[in-house]
Amino acid sequence: MMRAAAVALACGLALSLAASAAAPTCNLVPGWTAQGKVRSYTQDNLFEYMDGNAEGYLLYGFQTMEGVTCEKGGATLVIDISDFGDSDSAYGMFSATHDPGQPMVKIGMGGQIVPRRALLVKGKYYAEIAANPEGDYSSTLREWTAAIEKTLDGSSDPPAALAWFPAEKQQTLRLVPESVLGIGILKRGYVAQYEAGKAFVVEEESVASATALMGKLRARFAGSSPAAVGDDGFQATDQYLGKLCIFRKGKYVAGYGNLADGQDGIALATALAARIR
């Protein structure tokens, strides 16, 4: 009992230290001063800070947020760093909120800086900076993201799955936290949107559960026909997901949907299967 309590306390202390490690401070960049108190939120009270927006964070496994507002010469930066529990989820949040129409910057696992907003993801942390009032704060935001990046523990390597998706004509690539392709049984996975069609990869817990999932998908798409892709595959047509080619490779279930006429689903799926490791 006492041992369990000691372990719990140790874990607690570790959690506490981890949380404080991500707390931003205004003196990270010279000349900035804190305006108001440090903000702290959990799953339980994130609504107090962003009612109407919190679900989007919770969906990606949001754990805690530490934030501060910094001021310098009439400009303010609202800086929030969120802990998403693991790097996949943190990257997922970034992938859902960055603007795919704007360039990315190479910082941490990924970043984006636009005139009044900066995003950064590193390890399990996702950082956001909003600048006010109206103006172009790009250089300031670059300085801040660089400073924040140094304070965050964790890997700067993007999730390996990103490299599995062909880059050509790719428009977006993001982690979908539930219901991939709008199908509840495809619980969580990466989806790449292309000029025509979209590719997805879902990781199941085991080969057995992936095999069972394939059975359910076959049942869902009536009139499917076998396809020699990966360990097991099929093609089908759906009113909303168009021409589909879905396959299993080990514990991964992946494939393409909404393919245009003339696109060879089997060839695309075969190429995708070859990249999944």
Added chain:
Amino acid sequence: MNRESSRRNFLAAGLVLPAVASASRTSGQSPQAATPLSQPAPPTKSSAPVFQYRTLGKTGLKVTSLGFGCMITSDGSVITRAADMGITYFDTARSYSGGNNERMVGAALKGKRNQITLSTKTEGRDKEEALQQIDKSLSELGTDHVDIWYLHAKSKPEDVTDELIEAQQIAKKAGKIRFAGVSTHSGQKELLPWLAKNPNVDVILTTYNFTMEPFMNDVIAEAAQAGKGIVCMKVMAGGTRGRGASPAISEKLHRDGALTSALKWVLRNPQIGTTVPSMTDMDQLDANLKAMTQPFAAPDEKILAMHLERITPFYCRLCGECAGQCRQGLPVQDVLRFATYAEGYGQFALGRERYLELHPSHVQAKCGDCPNCTVNCPYGVKVAREMARAQEMFA
């Protein structure tokens, strides 16, 4: 009547609504239902949904009672399918997914704009920012106007500033929006009557579900009678994610079918124009369509009552009603929140850290030593017991 029993009555109030609701549906059905000849044909398949149509106050907008909250939808195909199946109300916001949600909704509803009622929201803090946001929203949604544009997440009258109202009027005159709305997640007791009297507000989007206090029916009725369209969100009481929802609660709500019961509970209030539950997949869409066509019945009441009983003893809704009630001056809401960090989310260290930051006299206080606790939670949380538990846990 104590507040706990009054809230149970709020839940039970659903039982006296069917006749009124049916009457409302008859008078407020689809435009096609105006004459017997133009009534929609009965569904040819048993699975085809029979939609209820209602009017959003004086706007005259006729919408399906089941709308679609697009906030967390990842795949546009679910939205497209919902529109194809006959859902006519879709809601998004500029801030959802950093603006990506509006883009996805616009793509999903491409070619269907004239069949649907589309709303979005702004969190702009002043007129200029709000007006910039509506232009961006229209661009991302791929339309020249939205039907309703909400000022998002307001909780008190002061939040609905004159310049934000002015921004809505400017957008209206420019044809960028048809109607002006305000969305609110809290503070409805004061805010809704104020909005009801505000001639510039056409539609109110509010949290409304079976866990809320009875006054909600009154303030919604007041607003509806003033001609405001009433749109409801959080209708499933944060069942899957949201205020107070934990994975365990979510799983149980799913298992018991409580989510559809919660939706049915809201839909049977005839003052409600439409609802915007979040949907991420086709199965949720089908379940909600089914709920829309079924009456709220005794089994639903039983399921919801069971969940109220289950969540009431410990579920602090952070309403703030307990502030100032403790004779020892303890910040009850804070202590219960810290306990939730520890027990609800496994963040013991965080909970204890926050607890120890309280005033030393509050940290040392022991509720067990204080007879006849004076704190009365409107939601029935057993405050003295939960406080004592938190004090013991963090000691």
